[in-house]
Amino acid sequence: MSRKSKPKVAIYFSITEEEETPEIQDDISGEELGFETYFDIDQTTHLEEFKEIARCLNRNGFNAYILNLHNSVHTLISNLEKAKPDVIFNFVEEFHNNPRLEMNICALYELFGVPYTGAPPLALAACQNKVYTKRILDTYEIKTPKFKLIRQIKPKYSHHLKFPIIVKPPYEDASSGIENESIVRTNAELKERIEYVIEEFQQPALIEEYIEGRELNVSVFGDKELKVLPISEIDFSEVPDHIENIVSYSAKWDPLHEAYHKTIPVCPAPLTKRVQKKVEKIALASFRAMGVRDYARIDMRLAKDNSVYVLEVNPNPDIAEGVAFMRSSETAGYSYEEMLVNIVNFALNRSTVYKR
Numbered sequence: 001m002s003r004k005s006k007p008k009v010a011i012y013f014s015i016t017e018e019e020e021t022p023e024i025q026d027d028i029s030g031e032e033l034g035f036e037t038y039f040d041i042d043q044t045t046h047l048e049e050f051k052e053i054a055r056c057l058n059r060n061g062f063n064a065y066i067l068n069l070h071n072s073v074h075t076l077i078s079n080l081e082k083a084k085p086d087v088i089f090n091f092v093e094e095f096h097n098n099p100r101l102e103m104n105i106c107a108l109y110e111l112f113g114v115p116y117t118g119a120p121p122l123a124l125a126a127c128q129n130k131v132y133t134k135r136i137l138d139t140y141e142i143k144t145p146k147f148k149l150i151r152q153i154k155p156k157y158s159h160h161l162k163f164p165i166i167v168k169p170p171y172e173d174a175s176s177g178i179e180n181e182s183i184v185r186t187n188a189e190l191k192e193r194i195e196y197v198i199e200e201f202q203q204p205a206l207i208e209e210y211i212e213g214r215e216l217n218v219s220v221f222g223d224k225e226l227k228v229l230p231i232s233e234i235d236f237s238e239v240p241d242h243i244e245n246i247v248s249y250s251a252k253w254d255p256l257h258e259a260y261h262k263t264i265p266v267c268p269a270p271l272t273k274r275v276q277k278k279v280e281k282i283a284l285a286s287f288r289a290m291g292v293r294d295y296a297r298i299d300m301r302l303a304k305d306n307s308v309y310v311l312e313v314n315p316n317p318d319i320a321e322g323v324a325f326m327r328s329s330e331t332a333g334y335s336y337e338e339m340l341v342n343i344v345n346f347a348l349n350r351s352t353v354y355k356r
Contacts, residue, residue, distance in 0.1 A: 006062055006063040007062050007063065007086040007087060007344075007348060008062075008063045008065075008083070008084070008085045008086045008087075009054075009063065009064040009065070009087050009088075009089055010065060010085035010087070010088045011050055011053055011054055011057075011064060011065065011067065011088075011089045012076070012090060012091060012105075013046070013067075013069070013091035013092055014068065014069040014071055014093075014095060014105075015046050015047070015068060016070075019045070019046055019047075033258070034258075035258045035261065035262075036261070037261045038262070038264055039260065047066075047068075049320055050066045051066060052321075053089065054066050056337045057340060057341070059337065060341050062341075062344065067079055069095075073108070076105070076108060077108070080108075080109075080114060086114075086115075086348065086351065087115050087116065087117070087344060087348050087351070088109055088114055088115070088116035088117065088347070089116075089117050089344060089347075090105070090106065090109070090116045090117050091316075092105045093173065093174075093316070094173070099128060099171070099172060099173040100125075100128055100171055102124050102128065103121040103124040103125045103128070104121070106118075106119075106120060115348060115350045115351045117294055117295075117316075117344060117346065118295065118315060118316035118347075119291070119292045119293050119294070119296070119315035119316055120291065120293060123291035123292045123315055124315055126290055126291065127290055127313050127314065127315050128171060129170060129171060130168065130170040130171070130206055130312065131147075131149055131170050131206060133290065133312065133313055134147060136290060137286060137289055137290075137313075140285055140286075142282060142285055142286055142310055143307065143308060144208075144309055144311070145166075145209045145210070145309050146160075146161055146162075146209045147206060147208035147209070148160075148161060148206075149204050149205075149206055149207075150194050150205045150206075150207060151204045152198070152204075153195050153198055153199075156191075157187070157190065157191060157194060159207065161208070162209050163184070163185050163186070164185045164209075164210040165183075165184050165207050165208065165209060165210055166178075166184075166207070166208055166209075166210045166246070167182050167184060167190065167193040167194055167197055167206070167207050168197070168205070168206045168207075168208070169200075169201040169205065169206070170203065170204060170205075170206040171201075171203050174253070175248060175249040175253075176249055177197060177200070177249070178246065178248050178249055179249060179250060180244050180246075180248060180250075182244075182246070182248070183210055183244045183246065190207065193205070194207065211301040211303055211309050211311075212245075212304065213301045214233060214234075214269075214302040215233065215234040215236070215245075215299070215300070215302075216231055216232070216234075216269060216279060216299070216300045216301070216302055217231070217232040217233070217234070217265070217328070218232075218279060218283040218298045218299075218300060219232070219296070219297050219317070219324070219325045219329065220283055220287045220296050220297075220298065221294065221295040221296075221325075221329070221339075221342070221343070222294075223293070223294060223346040223350075226287060226288075228280040228283055228284060229325075229328035229332045230267055230268040230269075230328050230331040231267070231269045231271065231276065231279060231280070232266065232267035232269060232324070232328050232331075234247055234263050234264070235263070235264045235266050236262075236263065238262045239259070239263065240262065243258060243262065247299075251263045267327050268331055275302070278306075278308060279300065279302070282298075282300070282308050283298045286298045286310050286313050287313070292315040293346075294343055294346045295316070295343055296313060296314060296316075296317060297314040297317040297324060297325050298313050298314070299311045299312045299314065319339070319340075321336045326339065
């Protein structure tokens with residue numbers, strides 16, 4: 001690449017045709033839904049988001065293009081060989097509907113010697129497995145909720161956990177499998193939910209003590225030097241009694257669900273300086289322990305006694321404008337475009353490591 005040429009950025013993702021052109025809902029009011037809405041019902045498609053990222057990068061000195069891999073390794077390899085991108089903005093979160101194959105795609109980038117944004121394969125694999133994450137964090141003396149892994153359906157499930165308990169599929173991403181029914185308070189409810197997870201997701205069930213308290217999203221970004229962005233909190237004060245105080249799949253992704261409109265982010269979170277420093281220290285330690293890179297979001301629970309429990313370490317989190325990671329970024333004073341450029345440059349600066 002000559003000094004005068006613009007770095008070529010391949011924005012890779014893999015979504016279905018239905019996700020490319022989803023059915024657009026007619027305008028729906030809160031009155032029709034049966035509850036008061038807080039957010040606009042955004043119907044921006046993933047494809048539109050990727051196109052906007054390309055436009056932002058092109059305005060900032062890059063030559064960016066998008067490519068939907070459509071679950072085809074041949075499409076990926078062909079583009080790497082023919083287009084020869086200088087850097088990859090990696091948005092491939094699953095392959096063939098399997099989030100555990102996410103790491104394999106990054107491994108291909110490395111085999112082709114092309115630098116890419118975000119976490120490397122081993123970090124993706126470790127973070128994808130909630131049990132591995134817990135065990136790794138434990139070796140660094142970072143608290144996570146007490147847990148047990150149930151591998152198969154049994155007549156009875158013994159455990160030493162305190163109720164309430166939350167039941168999760170351990171190998172899913174983006175809160176998949178976490179809903180209101182995931183919080184259980186009796187052994188009968190626990191048995192029912194364990195068996196649902198095992199049968200529905202074809203994987204073990206992770207049961208862990210549910211931590212009552214405040215939910216914090218702590219975004220970290222950087223390469224050689226790391227920075228904790230302003231901490232965001234999920235405010236549960238508007239959540240009605242029939243909905244649990246958790247960030248469920250519906251709360252994250254379903255704009256027609258009441259939980260989506262009642263779990264309201266507040267950034268920066270109102271924390272004492274002492275608690276803020278404690279949370280930031282744990283976020284940095286978790287980022288380093290899991291080997292993530294460039295940008296990540298660490299989800300935590302702050303218990304009533306100010307104990308901090310890490311729930312998940314999320315590599316390559318959602319960077320849609322105004323959401324989650326980008327909300328903290330914007331609060332810190334970075335524009336959307338500035339943060340996109342930062343992330344791409346982190347990868348470009350590693351180009352000497354990945355030699356073709």
